[in-house]
Amino acid sequence: MTRPSAGPVPDSRGMNAYHADPAFAALLSVYLPPDLHPVLEPQLARMGALVGDRLEQLALAADRNPPVLVLRDRTGRPVQRIDKHPAYEALERHAFGEFGLAAMSHRGGVFGQAEPLPPMAKYALVYLFVQAEFGLCCPLSMTESLTRTLRRFGSEDLIARYLDRLTSQDMDRLFQGAMFMTEQAAGSDVGAVETVARPQDGGWRLYGDKWFCSNPDAALAMVLARPEGAESGTRGLSLFLLPRHLPDGRLNHYRIIRLKDKLGTRSMASGEIVLDGAEAYLVGAAGQGFKQMTDMINMSRLANGVRSAGLMRRAVGEALHISRHRRAFGARLIDMPLMRRQLAKMLLAAEQGRSMVFHTARVLEAADRGDADMARVLRILTPLVKFRACRDARRVTGDAMEVRGGCGYIEEWSDARVLRDAHLGSIWEGTSNIVALDVLRAARREGAFDALAAHLRTCLAEVEAPLAEQLGAALDRVAALLRAVSGQDGPAETAETRRAASAAYHIASAVFLAWEGARLAGSHAAIATDRQRLAGLVLTEKLGPRDPLAPAEPEPDWLPDLLARAGRDTETPQTATE
Secondary structure, three states, X not given: OOOOEOOOOOOXXXXXXXXXXXXXXXXXXXXXXXXXXXXXXXXXXXHHHHHOOHXXXXXXXXXHOOOEEEEEOOOOOEEEEEEOOHHHHHHHHHHHHHOOOOOOOOOOOHHHOOOOOOHHHHHHHHHHHXXXXXXXXXXHHHHHHHHHHXXXXXXXXXXXXXXXXXXXXXXXXXXXXXXXXXXXXXXXXXXXXXXXXXXXXXXXXXXXEEEEEEOOOOOEEEEEEEEOOOXXXXXXXXXXXXXXXXXXXXXXXXXXXXXXXXXXXXXXXEEEEEEEEEEEEEOOOOOOHHHHHHHHHHHHHHHHHHHHHHHHHHXXXXXXHHHHHEEEOOEEHHHOHHHHHHHHHHHHHHHXXXXXXXXXXXXXXXXXXXXXXXXXXXXXXXXXXXXXXXXXXXXXXXXHHHHHHHHHHOOOOOHHHHHHHHOOOOOOOOOHHHHHHHHHHHHHHHXXXXXXXXXXXXXXXXXXXXXXXXXXXXXXXXXXHHHHHHOOOOOOOHHHHHHHHHHHHHHHHHHHHHHHHHHHOOOOHHHHHHHHHHHHHHHHHHHOOOOOOOOOXXXXXXXXXXXXXXXXXXXXXXXXXX
């Protein structure tokens, strides 16, 4: 095992990311049905081992070797091909093929199960996978979300034609998915979409420019376009399924103009596309495109939140490992009060994010079963996760780079890559302002916060006093703020939208942490206590009044134990002896 050293920087390579996270297995007993726990546990352990070594090395290689657009072959024939590095293709085989991450929610057969697996199974595995590789998670999410949208709104013919290949684990048969929505004039303002759909030869042809298309060579893409003569704004938009190839095998009539040179997610291609009479299929009824695409966007937003939570866990795990095995000034870093305080702040944000996304997966499953109340809860939890967890990930990953020190700034390590990737979450599928406004829209128009508050009070019924009483009082204050800011008690205070959305996120995460603690009390006493203490920290650090000039409270005597349980060393014998 690695010993504390003032010499070489500690390296966590070879550590099993699942086994190093004791709370993970405990939380599975809360969020997974008992019969699925023994099914998923070995898969998570296998994924954790891959994340700690093989996938990490592939991700570093793919990041250093981004995809390349090839417009013509050597004879001059147009090919419109994107060449991807073998490391990226290996990552695809693990995610789509070996683990069936895009398939498991839509069909049986993954891990030998006769029925589709619940959302929590997919999100638990993605939560681990993203700790090694972020870029591929975008095509993975879009493929899964496109499949969901097609199944909900597509015709029986389209579903029969494409579902099998969208959910294939055979890489030679797999159809990946994408979502082409953004235009130069229509980013967050979706109603400004200018792409035109014209009826022609018994079908539809699309004309226009799409400015930011991730996974641009995907076999299928969902596209928003305005049929000729349709009204302006979002009500005039329709949703179309765009195949990459025509039935006769020819490329469809659109061109990838160039690939984007991005800050992060360098392993995955994003490009600009010109639609020049591309053949496409109308999905559902004309004029319902925005509503249908919203479902796909919401799933992508939740996936963004899961990825951000996973990145925070990666950052915290690395920081804990370094601080335990690095010495300075004659002591381990973790024995220094300033470092413990920094680690505690990182851990709190990471655990808030984890509880939010795991609990949202539970709510999603209930909503998909037809629970109308949970559908309203999901409606507000999704933008809350997208708004706050994605922003927190930027700070937590930056703090982890600082813990490693100068080496964290060097591309041999993954700190810089993880930090770059963390910035994506708060931009794609809606910037923070847009998503915060969506939180208030859900509260005002759909009563979504009222539904969430009722659900939180149900959760609090399992939490013991005085914590339950303290959380209940905070919930009352947050509800009053949401009512005021959303305009339910008078004119809306839009300038306070972000503050209100943050408050809603913090109270929801605190309640979920406390509820998890209550559920774990009989089987995982120490971790149950940790969840309750974290809930208390949310109250004092995020929701309570604080005087910035007052003397600091002394460090809680339980903090070292909480940090000790937050991560443990699980190095492989090979790595331990290197």
